[in-house]
Amino acid sequence: MRFAFDDNDDFDLDRDFPLGDGTADTSGSVVCPYCGETNTVSLDPGSGDTQDYVEDCQVCCQPWRVSVHYRDDGTASITATALDE
Numbered sequence: 001m002r003f004a005f006d007d008n009d010d011f012d013l014d015r016d017f018p019l020g021d022g023t024a025d026t027s028g029s030v031v032c033p034y035c036g037e038t039n040t041v042s043l044d045p046g047s048g049d050t051q052d053y054v055e056d057c058q059v060c061c062q063p064w065r066v067s068v069h070y071r072d073d074g075t076a077s078i079t080a081t082a083l084d085e
Contacts, residue, residue, distance in 0.1 A: 023073070023074040024043075024045035024070060024074035024075075024076070025043055025045070025070075025074060025075055025076040026042065026043050026044075026045065027040055027041065027042050027043055028040070028041055028043055028068075028076055028078040029041070029078070030066065030078050030079065030080040031080065032057040032059060032060060032062065032064065032080060033064055033080055033081055033082040033085075034057060034060055034062040034064070034082060035057060035059055035060040035062070037057065037058075037059040037060070039057060039058045039059070039080075040058075041055060041066060041078065043068060043076055043078070045070060045074070045076075048070075049069065049070045050067075050068070050069050050070075051066075051067070051068040051069075052065060052066070052067050052068075053065070053066055054066070054083065055080075062082075063083055064080045064081060064082055064083060065080065065081050065082075065083055066078065066079070066080055067079045067080075067081070
C-alpha cells in the first residue's frame with residue numbers, strides 16, 4: 001500500500017490510523033524463563049487479540065517466546081516461555 005499526502009489532502013492521523021479507546025495495555029511485565037529476572041515489554045494492541053513473537057531477555061539476552069492475549073476489557077495476559085520447550 002502506498003500513501004501520498006500533500007497539503008491539500010484531507011488527512012487526519014487519529015481518524016485514518018485509530019489507536020482504539022486508549023484503555024488497552026501497552027506494556028507489561030514478564031519473568032525470563034532462563035534467568036528469572038523481570039522484564040518490561042512493550043505491547044501493541046493494534047496487532048490483534050492474540051499475539052506470539054520472539055523477544056530477547058533484557059538481562060541475559062536469551063530469546064523467548066512472548067504470548068499476549070487481550071481480554072475484552074483491554075487488559076493483557078502475557079507469558080514468556082523458553083524457545084527450547
